[in-house]
Amino acid sequence: MHLDHPEVFPERYAHSAAEPGSRALRVGLGGPVGSGKTATVAALCRALRDRLRIAVVTNDIYTREDADFLLREAVLPPERIAAVETGACPHTAIRDDISANLEAVEDLEAAVGPLDLVLVESGGDNLTATFSRGLVDAQIFVIDVAGGDDIPRKGGPGVTTADLLVVNKTDLAPYVGSDLDRMARDAAAQRGDLPVVFTSVRAEAGIDPVASWVESRLAAWTAVGV
Amino acid sequence: MSEVQQQPGRGFPGGYGQGPRAALLLLADGRFPAGGHAHSGGVEAAVADGRVHDAASLAAHCRGRLHTTGLVAAALAAAATAGADPLGLDQAADARTPSAALRTVSRRLGRQLLRAARAVWPAPALDDLAAALPRGAHQPVVLGLAAAAAGLGPLDAAYAAAYESVSAPATAAVRLLGLDPFHAAAVLARLAAETDSVAAEAAAAGRRAAADGPGTLPAPGAPLLDVLAEAHAAWPVRLFAS
Ligand SMILES: Nc1nc2c(ncn2[C@@H]2O[C@H](COP(=O)(O)OP(=O)(O)O)[C@@H](O)[C@H]2O)c(=O)[nH]1
Ligand SMILES: [Mg+2]
Numbered sequence: 253m254h255l256d257h258p259e260v261f262p263e264r265y266a267h268s269a270a271e272p273g274s275r276a277l278r279v280g281l282g283g284p285v286g287s288g289k290t291a292t293v294a295a296l297c298r299a300l301r302d303r304l305r306i307a308v309v310t311n312d313i314y315t316r317e318d319a320d321f322l323l324r325e326a327v328l329p330p331e332r333i334a335a336v337e338t339g340a341c342p343h344t345a346i347r348d349d350i351s352a353n354l355e356a357v358e359d360l361e362a363a364v365g366p367l368d369l370v371l372v373e374s375g376g377d378n379l380t381a382t383f384s385r386g387l388v389d390a391q392i393f394v395i396d397v398a399g400g401d402d403i404p405r406k407g408g409p410g411v412t413t414a415d416l417l418v419v420n421k422t423d424l425a426p427y428v429g430s431d432l433d434r435m436a437r438d439a440a441a442q443r444g445d446l447p448v449v450f451t452s453v454r455a456e457a458g459i460d461p462v463a464s465w466v467e468s469r470l471a472a473w474t475a476v477g478v
Numbered sequence: 479m480s481e482v483q484q485q486p487g488r489g490f491p492g493g494y495g496q497g498p499r500a501a502l503l504l505l506a507d508g509r510f511p512a513g514g515h516a517h518s519g520g521v522e523a524a525v526a527d528g529r530v531h532d533a534a535s536l537a538a539h540c541r542g543r544l545h546t547t548g549l550v551a552a553a554l555a556a557a558a559t560a561g562a563d564p565l566g567l568d569q570a571a572d573a574r575t576p577s578a579a580l581r582t583v584s585r586r587l588g589r590q591l592l593r594a595a596r597a598v599w600p601a602p603a604l605d606d607l608a609a610a611l612p613r614g615a616h617q618p619v620v621l622g623l624a625a626a627a628a629g630l631g632p633l634d635a636a637y638a639a640a641y642e643s644v645s646a647p648a649t650a651a652v653r654l655l656g657l658d659p660f661h662a663a664a665v666l667a668r669l670a671a672e673t674d675s676v677a678a679e680a681a682a683a684g685r686r687a688a689a690d691g692p693g694t695l696p697a698p699g700a701p702l703l704d705v706l707a708e709a710h711a712a713w714p715v716r717l718f719a720s
Contacts, residue, residue: 314715337719339516340653351513351590352719 272389272476276307276367278357279466280346280383282410283394285376288420288453290318292394293371295459296466297327304368304470307332307360309353311345311375318373331364342375350387357387369470379408390469392462396421401430404438412442416449416465423452489603490626497629504598505621505628506638508645513590517583518654518718519543519646523706525654533661536651540644540669546700548643549676550574551618553695555639556632556684558622562692564607564615570692571616577704579711581616583720589614595624603627622684632688636680640673650718 281289290310297306308328310318312335319335322328334356338345345353357370372388374381383391393414395403398421404411411417417439425432432450439448447465452458504510521539524530530539554571558564575581592615596604603623607615618639625635648662680696687695707720 314717316715337516337716339518339650339719340717341515344515348509349511349513349515351511351593352516354593355513355586355590 273474276305276361276365276370277390277470277473278370278372278388279469280372280374280388280391281394282346282374282381282383282391282414283376283418284378284399285313287376287394287396287399288418289373289376289394290321292392292418292420292453292459292462293318293373294322294325294327295453296371296463297322299459299463300369300466301328305364305366306369306371307334307357307364307367309333309356309360309370309372310335311338311342311353311373313338313340313342313375313377332360334360338375342377343381346372346374346381346383346387348384350384353387369466379403379406379410382409382413389473390415392416392418392465394418394420397425397430397432397435398428401432401435402438404435404442407442411439414446415469416447416462417443418453418462419448419450420453422450423455489606490601490629495626495629495631499630499634501599501628502625502630502634502638505625505630505634506641506645508649510594512594513587514642514646515649516719517587517646518650518720519643520703520706520710520720521647521650522654522716522718522720523710524647525651526710527706530647530651531655533657533665536648536655536657536662537665537668540647540665541672542700543643543647543703544640544669544672544676546698547703548640549680549696549698551621551643552636552639552677552680553683553687554616554618555622555625555635556681557687557692557695558619558684559626559630559632559635560622560685560688562684562688564603564619564623565610566692567619567622567687567695568611568615570687570695571619574695574697574699575616576699576701577707580704580707580720582711583707584616584618585614586719587614587617588620591617591620591624595620595627599624599627599629601627632684633677633681636677636684637673640677640680644669644673654717 283289312318316335319333322333336352336356391414393410449461521530524539530536554567558567621639622635648666651657652659652662683696
């Protein structure tokens with residue numbers, strides 16, 4: 253009949269979120285442009301790919317930059333990386349209308365699954381962009397010390413509510429005069445008990461605290477599923 | 479696959495054509511979460527080609543789209559609401575969409591709309607379509623079934639499709655050209671009467687197709703939209719998915 257839809261994956265029509273443990277854990281990475289989201293994704297893949305089955309969805313503002321970087325760095329085989337176009341509105345694609353991202357995740361699961369972990373990188377936007385709970389199970393907000401040490405004080409939904417706040421590029425703090433103690437105090441005041449990690453994801457072992465956090469989320473996720 | 483075939487009202491618990499009209503506002507709202515925001519209705523390629531650059535050229539683009547692919551989509555949607563076999567309509571949509579890139583886009587948007595519609599207006603007919611075409615049915619066919627699931631009638635579905643054929647390019651043009659949003663809204667306002675007549679024509683065609691088969695559906699095309707869509711699909715860098 254038609255040439256372009258021979259396969260049958262009825263599970264793709266699951267509306268959005270599923271029962272914990274019934275599919276891969278989906279982790280969103282948000283934060284301003286240039287804070288190190290793609291670097292975090294790349295480092296997480298390198299740190300975890302031997303133990304976990306991973307795939308990545310990118311949401312470039314202008315498509316394919318992030319996906320191409322991940323391909324160039326060969327952090328995952330190409331069939332495990334998908335890019336979503338966001339119509340110039342990256343926050344819409346991760347929050348208000350998650351259709352294309354859900355499909356990208358499900359297409360990856362169908363093509364290379366089953367998977368343990370799907371990382372969804374947002375296009376990089378402003379401090380108000382957060383992920384819908386219909387798309388991801390947990391979210392990491394990545395800021396950096398060079399973007400201004402008053403960002404934790406300013407707050408906003410990403411800084412305040414993300415499941416993990418990563419303050420990246422601590423190696424640059426001496427050069428830009430950022431006060432890390434003050435950033436830590438401000439973050440704690442905004443976030444209460446929610447965790448904060450200060451690191452340089454590009455440095456040797458810099459990704460480790462983030463990777464451990466992801467692994468603990470994954471352990472909790474699969475434990476609920478059994 | 480005949481289990482998908484349905485009579486008007488069958489598979490729609492809310493009662494076909496009996497639901498609140500305000501559901502049409504929800505279905506036609508550009509913010510309805512069905513993936514449309516990432517598509518420019520051909521305008522990204524037309525802007526790059528220098529064909530759409532201001533409110534007047536946007537109006538021409540929208541008008542051409544309304545009377546060609548807009549009419550086709552509206553008639554397909556109305557036919558689906560009126561109870562025509564969705565699988566037959568899906569093939570009719572294939573036959574009326576020369577560009578392979580646009581066929582792919584239409585199925586992708588259909589799949590996304592079906593996901594949203596199943597969550598918002600659950601109905602056995604939507605589940606049946608998902609099972610029959612898991613890779614996605616054409617968006618206007620899904621739109622018609624979603625309208626029925628929302629309790630709307632064929633004319634309502636035709637309105638939603640016809641309006642969408644002009645609202646998508648207008649919204650995208652605001653983002654791509656920095657066009658004054660009031661001017662873009664005025665373009666849509668001036669097309670309102672024509673949108674009405676296209677919707678009415680499409681609803682009549684849809685009802686006829688439900689009785690006589692999808693072969694009777696209108697088939698006007700816009701060759702330049704097809705050509706530009708094929709080129710756009712090959713761009714390495716773009717803001718919109720189509
Ligand atoms: N100095 C330093 N640079 C970093 C670090 N992490 C990322 N970068 C650089 O910051 C720039 C932006 O990183 P990227 O991951 O593309 O940011 P994204 O826009 O948030 O995805 C790139 O040049 C990275 O190499 C870090 O820990 N320290
Ligand atoms: Mg990035």
